[in-house]
Amino acid sequence: MIGRYAGLLALRGVIRLLGRLLRAAVLVLLLIAALPVTLAAAYAATLAWFLGWPPRQLYRAAAWCLPMLAAWLAALAAAGQPWPRVAGAPYFAWLAMWHEVQAGRYLLAAVTIAPAAIPLGLLAGGLAWAWRIYSLETGSGGLTPSAPAAFDRRQWRHQVRTARGRIAAPGAVPLLLPNGSIVAGATIRAVRHPARALAVIPYPRVRSHQVVIGTTGTGKTTLLLRLWAGFIRRGLQLHAAGAGSRPLLVVVDCKGGADSRRIADRARRVLREAGAAATAIWPDEATLSLWALPPHQLTSTLVDMIEHGTGSAAYYQDVLAEVVRLAVAAPGGPPASAADFLGRLDAGWLAAAYAGVPGEAGLLPAAARHVSDVALRFRTLLRRLGGGLDGPGGFGDADAWYCILEGTAEIAVAEAQARALVDLLAWYATGGSAARREILLAVDEFSAVSRRLPIWQLYERARSLGLAVQVSAQSWQGLAADEDERYRVASTADGGIWLLRTPYPEPVAALAGSRRVVDTTRRLLGVPLWAHEGLSRAGGTPVVDAEIIRALAVGQAAYIYRGGVTYVQVKRLVAGPAELARPVRLAGAPAVRVGGGGAGAVALDATGIPGVRPRTDPLPDVSPVLDEAFGAEDR
Amino acid sequence: MSERDITGLLFAAEMYGVQLDQLAARLGISETGARAIVARWRQQGYAESARLGPGRAWVWLTRAGLAACGLPYQPVAPALSRLAHLRAVTAVRLALESTASYAPAGAYWRSERRLRARAARRVPAREHLPDGEVHWPDAGPQPGSVGWAGECWAIEAELTRKTIRRTAAIMTEILTRTGDYGCPAVEVRVPGRPPRHTRVLYVCSAAARPVALRARGTLGGSLASRVEVRRLPPGAGLAGLAGSAPGTASSPAGAAGS
Numbered sequence: 001m002i003g004r005y006a007g008l009l010a011l012r013g014v015i016r017l018l019g020r021l022l023r024a025a026v027l028v029l030l031l032i033a034a035l036p037v038t039l040a041a042a043y044a045a046t047l048a049w050f051l052g053w054p055p056r057q058l059y060r061a062a063a064w065c066l067p068m069l070a071a072w073l074a075a076l077a078a079a080g081q082p083w084p085r086v087a088g089a090p091y092f093a094w095l096a097m098w099h100e101v102q103a104g105r106y107l108l109a110a111v112t113i114a115p116a117a118i119p120l121g122l123l124a125g126g127l128a129w130a131w132r133i134y135s136l137e138t139g140s141g142g143l144t145p146s147a148p149a150a151f152d153r154r155q156w157r158h159q160v161r162t163a164r165g166r167i168a169a170p171g172a173v174p175l176l177l178p179n180g181s182i183v184a185g186a187t188i189r190a191v192r193h194p195a196r197a198l199a200v201i202p203y204p205r206v207r208s209h210q211v212v213i214g215t216t217g218t219g220k221t222t223l224l225l226r227l228w229a230g231f232i233r234r235g236l237q238l239h240a241a242g243a244g245s246r247p248l249l250v251v252v253d254c255k256g257g258a259d260s261r262r263i264a265d266r267a268r269r270v271l272r273e274a275g276a277a278a279t280a281i282w283p284d285e286a287t288l289s290l291w292a293l294p295p296h297q298l299t300s301t302l303v304d305m306i307e308h309g310t311g312s313a314a315y316y317q318d319v320l321a322e323v324v325r326l327a328v329a330a331p332g333g334p335p336a337s338a339a340d341f342l343g344r345l346d347a348g349w350l351a352a353a354y355a356g357v358p359g360e361a362g363l364l365p366a367a368a369r370h371v372s373d374v375a376l377r378f379r380t381l382l383r384r385l386g387g388g389l390d391g392p393g394g395f396g397d398a399d400a401w402y403c404i405l406e407g408t409a410e411i412a413v414a415e416a417q418a419r420a421l422v423d424l425l426a427w428y429a430t431g432g433s434a435a436r437r438e439i440l441l442a443v444d445e446f447s448a449v450s451r452r453l454p455i456w457q458l459y460e461r462a463r464s465l466g467l468a469v470q471v472s473a474q475s476w477q478g479l480a481a482d483e484d485e486r487y488r489v490a491s492t493a494d495g496g497i498w499l500l501r502t503p504y505p506e507p508v509a510a511l512a513g514s515r516r517v518v519d520t521t522r523r524l525l526g527v528p529l530w531a532h533e534g535l536s537r538a539g540g541t542p543v544v545d546a547e548i549i550r551a552l553a554v555g556q557a558a559y560i561y562r563g564g565v566t567y568v569q570v571k572r573l574v575a576g577p578a579e580l581a582r583p584v585r586l587a588g589a590p591a592v593r594v595g596g597g598g599a600g601a602v603a604l605d606a607t608g609i610p611g612v613r614p615r616t617d618p619l620p621d622v623s624p625v626l627d628e629a630f631g632a633e634d635r
Numbered sequence: 636m637s638e639r640d641i642t643g644l645l646f647a648a649e650m651y652g653v654q655l656d657q658l659a660a661r662l663g664i665s666e667t668g669a670r671a672i673v674a675r676w677r678q679q680g681y682a683e684s685a686r687l688g689p690g691r692a693w694v695w696l697t698r699a700g701l702a703a704c705g706l707p708y709q710p711v712a713p714a715l716s717r718l719a720h721l722r723a724v725t726a727v728r729l730a731l732e733s734t735a736s737y738a739p740a741g742a743y744w745r746s747e748r749r750l751r752a753r754a755a756r757r758v759p760a761r762e763h764l765p766d767g768e769v770h771w772p773d774a775g776p777q778p779g780s781v782g783w784a785g786e787c788w789a790i791e792a793e794l795t796r797k798t799i800r801r802t803a804a805i806m807t808e809i810l811t812r813t814g815d816y817g818c819p820a821v822e823v824r825v826p827g828r829p830p831r832h833t834r835v836l837y838v839c840s841a842a843a844r845p846v847a848l849r850a851r852g853t854l855g856g857s858l859a860s861r862v863e864v865r866r867l868p869p870g871a872g873l874a875g876l877a878g879s880a881p882g883t884a885s886s887p888a889g890a891a892g893s
Contacts (some may be wrong), residue, residue: 055802244824277762278820619834619860620782625737627728630838630865 017387023507034115036097040121045129052159052196055133058126065119072115072560090116138536139520146545156189163188166197173198173571175230175274180237181204182230184223185570189424191543192515194562199559199568203234205495207438209459212472212498213479213508219555220472223235223498223570224442229274232399235438236275246438250425251399254414254445256406264402270573277397283388284404293427295334299325301423304452305379305416323367323374326350331357338390340384345375381418384413389420395428407448418449422458429465441471447480455480456488468495476504496561509544511612514558517541642694643672644681648706650725652695652713657725671693676700688718688875707752719873723792724766726871731769740781741772743763753817763805764816765789786833791869793843802850809835810858834861
């Protein structure tokens with residue numbers, strides 16, 4: 001009985017082996033019969049593996065080969081071939097190829113079959129590559145248990161290499177696409193985002209709130225500069241076409257120090273290339289006037305700039321607020337400068353100013369006792385603030401403002417400056433000036449100075465004013481003061497979140513959610529053999545791999561948006577001659593070309609004049625006066 | 636202080652500094668007469684003069700002279716690296732002012748120094764400033780009016796060769812500007828507004844002329860038609876140097892010429 005059972009097992013084994021051999025033989029025969037397709041497919045799959053391409057890239061290549069196929073068939077039809085012959089052309093070409101091979105004319109054989117074999121090979125290669133990825137992602141492929149992880153690591157290296165090669169190629173990564181989208185760099189890998197070669201951010205997303213997190217030296221500034229330059233250039237394009245207001249970029253750098261100044265200089269050069277006519281560096285080279293605020297807003301801002309205590313100090317706060325209101329709202333208009341304001345903080349001046357004003361004059365005796373104290377506090381504050389807020393100047397004077405706050409060295413001063421800058425910008429955005437602007441407010445490490453203006457308040461306020469806010473921080477903890485604020489800021493970033501290398505990416509990674517994947521367990525028969533039995537089940541895995549974020553190299557970033565992530569190799573913008581953008585045509589607008597090197601970074605229409613119709617009448621001839629002055633020209 | 640003194644002081648102030656022969660030409664007197672006038676200015680503390688380079692002595696205004704003229708400029712001697720360029724610009728101005736239609740049309744020169752002073756009031760914009768502007772005021776139908784009345788020309792004196800791309804970029808920037816120098820950034824180029832400069836006049840040395848012509852060729856038709864290219868007038872080069880004849884060659888000192 002045992003012998004018969006053993007014989008049965010042996011017979012079953014032999015039959016299985018024969019079956020497998022037969023299947024392998026049929027497969028090999030098929031591959032040989034379709035040798036051109038096999039070669040093209042093998043080449044395509046190998047190339048995709050080596051370059052880390054997604055299968056879609058091969059499908060696209062196959063689609064691009066279809067015109068060649070169509071042209072080939074059309075040429076056959078035009079040569080007088082009957083339709084059945086044209087329809088069966090790939091088959092006849094295949095037969096002809098083998099005849100040529102038999103005759104030893106290999107090159108002619110390759111040319112004969114190429115129009116049909118290349119697209120088919122690319123398609124087959126794409127399918128094979130997709131199957132390979134699928135089998136390893138689901139754990140059903142690979143020789144060893146660690147094969148899926150090793151495959152993923154290797155593919156990441158290949159994808160990074162390809163992306164680096166792409167950004168190194170001159171002209172391969174423009175700042176803007178013809179449709180106006182901003183190109184951040186080359187795509188390394190995309191999860192639940194379209195797998196494009198270039199990482200593209202539509203302009204409206206830059207006009208929404210964004211969050212950028214990355215430690216020092218990870219390429220955060222490079223990324224931000226690129227986004228800012230894209231915002232300015234696209235904004236100017238739209239403005240020149242009459243489709244939008246002129247862009248205004250306000251960067252509030254709350255770190256201060258020499259590093260901030262280096263970045264400011266770099267920003268100025270890059271933005272200049274992008275078309276910004278002027279970049280103001282505050283307070284080093286340009287000033288703003290706090291005194292331009294309307295009286296009620298000026299009062300509120302001045303009061304908030306002074307640090308108050310709590311409890312009984314609230315009484316003094318009220319007194320201070322009232323004294324400031326009296327000084328600002330005095331008959332004759334608000335103060336025009338710090339000196340003017342300090343001059344008003346005097347009991348005698350206030351008494352003279354309000355003489356004969358019923359109601360207000362009655363308050364003066366009570367306030368007079370505190371006026372000198374209030375004056376002392378403001379004298380100290382305004383002296384420490386320096387002249388940066390004492391004018392002249394306003395946000396309308398430049399296309400970009402780089403405001404440096406000494407948040408590391410002098411926190412109290414930086415907090416007061418931050419408060420004043422935000423109030424000035426809010427006033428400007430709400431129509432404080434005649435010209436309406438598309439404003440992007442970028443704040444770096446704002447949490448360092450956000451004691452008097454919590455960042456979520458800045459965020460909400462900016463949203464209500466129609467400003468786009470871009471918050472950047474070195475870590476999740478640096479985003480805001482407490483966890484609630486951090487989540488509030490991050491979860492309302494409807495323009496997306498940028499993650500660079502950071503040691504604690506989990507909270508942001510969790511915001512991207514998870515995706516369903518198939519996980520397969522297989523029975524191991526002994527290294528390295530797998531049994532053909534196993535179990536697959538669907539489960540969830542995070543969309544953003546925290547381990548990848550922790551290991552990102554300099555210049556790499558993850559862009560998280562709507563439950564997907566694109567890993568990007570950011571293209572560095574250098575302040576050299578930039579390539580000219582291709583002309584873009586907006587609906588109902590003439591052709592627009594924006595950008596270019598140096599002084600020519602301007603928005604033009606067909607005439608070269610922004611928004612001006614071509615002049616139909618010729619200019620008067622000035623040759624007589626020029627000939628008289630400089631001599632006649634050879635014509 | 637005679638009217639001639641005032642004219643001469645303002646002329647020297649606006650041009651950063653002038654050489655005696657050009658001052659004499661502007662005032663319509665001999666060089667000896669100009670030297671006497673300058674000696675008087677020096678005595679009054681309004682001007683300084685010195686032989687800074689080849690050719691005649693240079694004259695520039697002191698702080699007191701600028702204050703007397705009511706001009707908010709920094710009192711500095713002409714930089715050695717700019718002497719050739721300053722002389723060329725002054726020569727262009729003199730050539731234009733000597734034309735028959737200039738004075739009757741009420742035309743006037745707005746110097747780079749004035750433009751720079753206006754622009755400096757605002758945020759540093761790193762914008763290109765022309766070497767001067769010539770304004771032809773609207774005159775209406777009256778004697779002396781010219782066909783191009785109402786136009787503003789940007790003037791560029793070119794001694795040295797730039798790249799074609801850079802030259803074309805400068806031409807484009809000048810021709811597409813809508814705002815005055817020193818205006819807020821938002822007004823520099825405003826859609827719908829007419830351009831500030833109806834045309835730009837490039838007055839070039841022989842070395843720079845081909846570049847200007849080729850740069851003009853790279854512009855679109857409507858822009859190119861607004862660029863005039865001419866040769867520097869006689870006497871525009873620094874006297875005593877090879878190539879001081881109009882537009883024959885660039886001089887070493889002209890390396891900083893725009």
